[in-house]
Amino acid sequence: MTRIITEPCRRTEEPNALLFRAHEASATALLVPIRIPPVGEVRGGFADATEPLALALAQEKEVTARIKDLFRAARAEEDALGEQFILWFLKEQVEEVASMTTLLNVARRAGDNLFDLENYVARETIGDHRRDPDAPRAAGGAL
Known part of the structure; x- marks a missing residue:
């Protein structure tokens, strides 16, 4: 192989x-x-607070789909170490999709009352700032 x-x-x-x-x-x-495709047009205007959150959730789901493709490729090549490496990223994506889904639901419930959304963000931990012992090392050393 x-x-x-x-x-x-x-x-x-x-x-x-x-x-x-x-x-x-x-x-x-x-x-x-290799060719790196250009980035699409930047979107700066949104009708309400839910639109950018829905966009962010869609992007997280797209990233998840791409990582799943990498996992399938590693499995097809019978690359157990590659699978194990990619599993960490899949675990992180599960957390990201769950966080964005929750944040979008809170924004939908808050409606026009952005103070409720702000209170949620201030109260809850969005993202994870702790060091995961299972995380791959950062390229070039510690960040």
Whole structure:
């Protein structure tokens, strides 16, 4: 089985490239250009407080779907370590989707009374600022 590890290219003229190292009996390196698609138009106007929260929830669900695709790819390659690595990110996405769903529901219940929404955000922990011992290490060292 071939394992592919990606890391940024440091010694290349190609600005948008990743170096793929294939770990086999005859380890070879390939330079594969990649294209990063442009970011869509920034949306700055919303009718009420629920619209940006609904947008954020949709984005979290999209991120979850992409991570699930990575998990399926690791499983198809029978890469147990890759699966285990990706499981941490899936666990984090479950928390993110749950947090955004709750926040959107609170905003819907609050209606035009943004003070209720503000009180909720002030009272509850949104996001998780504790260090997860199972988290992968940050690239380049501690943040």
